Amino acid sequence: MLQRAAKQRTAQSPATIYDIAALAGVNASTVSRALTKPGRVSAKTQKKIEDAAAQLNYQANPFARALPTGKTNTVGLIVSDITNPAYFDVIRGAEGAASARDYTLLLAESAESAQTELLAAKRIMTTVDGIILASPRLADEQIRELAKKKPVVVINRMVEEVGCVVADVQPGVTEAVRHLATLGHESLAYVAGPDRSWMSGHRWDSIRGRCEWSGLRVRKFGPGTPTVDGGREMAAAIRESGATGIICYNDLMAIGLMQELQSAGVRIPAEFSIVGFDNIFGSDFTTPPLSTVKSPLRETGATALTLILAELAASIEPGRADDSALRAEAAKLATELVIRGSSGQHSPAAL
Amino acid sequence: MLQRAAKQRTAQSPATIYDIAALAGVNASTVSRALTKPGRVSAKTQKKIEDAAAQLNYQANPFARALPTGKTNTVGLIVSDITNPAYFDVIRGAEGAASARDYTLLLAESAESAQTELLAAKRIMTTVDGIILASPRLADEQIRELAKKKPVVVINRMVEEVGCVVADVQPGVTEAVRHLATLGHESLAYVAGPDRSWMSGHRWDSIRGRCEWSGLRVRKFGPGTPTVDGGREMAAAIRESGATGIICYNDLMAIGLMQELQSAGVRIPAEFSIVGFDNIFGSDFTTPPLSTVKSPLRETGATALTLILAELAASIEPGRADDSALRAEAAKLATELVIRGSSGQHSPAAL
DNA sequence: CAAACTTTGGCAACCGGTTGACAAAACCAA
DNA sequence: TTGGTTTTGTCAACCGGTTGCCAAAGTTTG
Known part of the structure; x- marks a missing residue:
């Protein structure tokens, strides 16, 4: 209640699929389908819904979406030291690759401490679809442990059974x-x-x-x-x-x-x-x-993000093991x- | 279904409050209260629940939490150009202040374009509790528009009616x-x-x-x-x-x-x-x-984050207008x- | 024109927490 | 022991999407 009031005070609550449904005269589930499953609804209703969405300035609530699907469209990047300019370009590469694919980058630093790093990783683990560890200070075993839960890609280090991006x-x-x-x-x-x-x-x-x-x-x-x-x-x-x-x-x-x-x-x-x-x-x-x-460095960051996304895609659709293409891409990273x-x-x- | 299977393949699904409730022999809502409302539950049950949570390695799902509350414990930072080393200290300051308070930083860049900036802002708007704009290229009016929806703090610029951090x-x-x-x-x-x-x-x-x-x-x-x-x-x-x-x-x-x-x-x-x-x-x-x-720069980033959090606190508990203290802090930022x-x-x- | 098939949209359950309302239990004093 | 108060826990609704299942509507075919 209080919250609702506060929300209304600072802003009108954003439109939901229910608002759209009411405006377009259809069911909410139809709205959901129209917006996410191309071809699932007729062109006519599709248009009605899209118009209504545009009119209401609709923006899907990512949390509501993430709850049932588990997908967040966010990738975490943990660097050992933000001060180090070497990471500037890594961050930049990853950020570029991420936003190009409509993903968002979550940044955390470990201050060169394995303990802080683990803490940061665990903290953001639940929030992201995958994690990039740049020059991690963790033990191999700990990294593998993390990789069991979500896709993990390591930069500047080789860890067995985990995706790695290391320039030659x-x-x-x-x-x-x-x-x-x-x-x-x-x-x-x-x-x-x-x-x-x-x-x-x-x-x-x-x-x-x-x-x-x-x-x-x-x-x-x-x-x-x-x-x-x-x-x-x-x-x-x-x-x-x-x-x-x-x-x-x-x-x-x-x-x-x-x-x-x-x-x-x-x-x-x-x-x-x-x-x-x-x-x-x-x-x-x-x-x-x-x-x-x-x-x-920049390519390293970008490649790491691409790898994460590839692992993600592979875990949904296990058929295609196109890692080879990515390996090839990573191999091109020469010093x-x-x-x-x-x-x-x-x-x-x-x- | 498929997802569930995939989830189990890569990892055992993480523990929920329901698992804890079952293990501790109480209702899920009691677990929720024990974990978030200090003092609301008897010491005895509190302990039982905490033990169970620890045993199951429980970690609250931030999405499930964010959905009803709207709180995400995340602050977005949009910089006009990640390449510019000047921002790295800003990022660092904000990141430090954020993780010290158990907040996470979401990073985005606008590539010196007002349009990209607006896009990025809108994209992350739904995901964060507040946004820091470092040297924004947007028009004042657009910034005020954003500020109507969520707390916004601007770095290196003065915009009326919006929190600003500008070194003297x-x-x-x-x-x-x-x-x-x-x-x-x-x-x-x-x-x-x-x-x-x-x-x-x-x-x-x-x-x-x-x-x-x-x-x-x-x-x-x-x-x-x-x-x-x-x-x-x-x-x-x-x-x-x-x-x-x-x-x-x-x-x-x-x-x-x-x-x-x-x-x-x-x-x-x-x-x-x-x-x-x-x-x-x-x-x-x-x-x-x-x-x-x-x-x-670093203090600027840290101050901006503190300001966001203060605005957030003020919007929940409108009584205390302790902006003065923060203004004072910001004023100390001299060149x-x-x-x-x-x-x-x-x-x-x-x- | 009816049977068979394909589209299309609605219903309802679910994701995992939070929270107001309320009842049960425990506690207290008289 | 009783009545009143406080503490503690339960119930159920809700946040805003997604999705399996099913029925109604529409299309094709014989």
Whole structure:
């Protein structure tokens, strides 16, 4: 009552299918069919109903619709840290793909905590048709557990039995290592991200493999916090290490590392070459601009959303297992090296 | 039927209050009360019900709850352009404030188009308890129209009869103009953003006012696109204008302008001083790092969400008009000048 | 023109909670 | 023990859609 009053105070209650039914002189169920089941009602009644709906400015109540069907036309996206610009493009890609298909994106952040992440996931689980986890900090088992309830797609991580979107780091890493070798660096270093980050380990594996293949020395530093400050903290260790070709887990760390080294008087790229990962917004603003292994972040976000929708479609209509097409699409997500000023001919003598 | 089967295939249907009722040996409505109306049920039954709920891993279905109450515990946030890093702090602030209060954030973007914005607003209107519009491109009247249906709070714009969160540009602008004057600039320029941007006009008004007060010449350029490229496009006009102290609508434009001028051989800050707005991520990466009028973006987002919730509370319990407290909070959102390297002593002679 | 078949629309149950009205039970004082 | 009050739980309606089932209306066919 109170609510009703309040509702009427701020607005006239929105039109329902019953209002339409009354206006068009048909039953509510006919209205429902006219609006959702194409071809189920005669063209004549269809028109009457559509006119009435337009006249009343009808907008279906998504909750009433979701209740019996369980479908919400909403996909949740949980990122580990909204601050990280790398996710900007992921979010953007997912949002674009979602609204293009008349889906809505629900955003949540886990603040780099597995516990918060699980909480957020559970909180929105009931509200969405599926969940995208960007660089989740949860354990594999927990992710599989979630995936039992609703479609789950993981970004930047491989989890068995769960849909994953991971750009192929190989091409970018290969280019980066070759690039550094060509510039005269014989000893490389990898500045790792958090231990919980699957992607950090993955990048390291790829780099190490490539270095072995090329006969280069490479050491791993870290784990570190995947932020500008986290990069700064690694500067001293890197400087003492003897390594001169540095690849960082992500651009933020690379930028921090470069800033700290420069403020200690080190010349980049003469003394150290630095390469990041992701090609985030602003990575070309630095002096020198950052060389980086570019990830197709936006496409990653869009692909993840497409995958969710495909899983959804498959669970309704189990016949078509067209995952192959999507796998193919995901496989096209390759990384590539963007060479800018932070990597260059190694010439410490020029001091 | 099919759905039911599908549901069971991927997961056991989640527990309902009826399951709890059966397990605890009470009526479903008692369960509902126990879970939502503290004190309405005896301690004994309360405990029985809570135990049963815990045992069944109960999680209320938000749709079933939203249907009769109309409350969704979700707030929509529509930004004009997800690409713009300025919004990320706004999003972050709103997200933080939301999840702290057990609310969820629904994100949508309008791609700088009034039409898309209206569409997005209408689409999510039915799903959320309130909407935050960040730098909306809609007309005032359209915004008021939306506000009739659900609480609306507008960021970076003043709209009468609607809740607004606008940081006070005055202190930052005053500092910036004085700063430029002190550096020896006698002729200033403002590089405007889009015509549809209220904030762009607002900043211009403030700057012009301050310049008149100080007896400085100032011209307005634009309108322009509020992006790095938009800034680049203004470079030629600025260079010919004779103005040497440049304030840009936002950091993106400032960065673009600076890049373009530098690539034409212009020395910053010797020949031109450049000041942006917002202090976005990366604005300190440039060479020279960008001087900028810092906006409390994160607080703005958080305040907007708090305002929405306050309006919501007020509409249920109309007695308390504690808007004053919130106004006070919003008023604390002041801008301030961050002086970095892109502004400095005007010394064209040093050429 | 009737029989057989196809469309089309109505009825009613259901999704999972919330809530007003009311009755049963428990409690209290006299 | 009784009458009055308060607490506690039940009943049933409702939110606004969806959908299986069925009957009425319309169409085709022999």
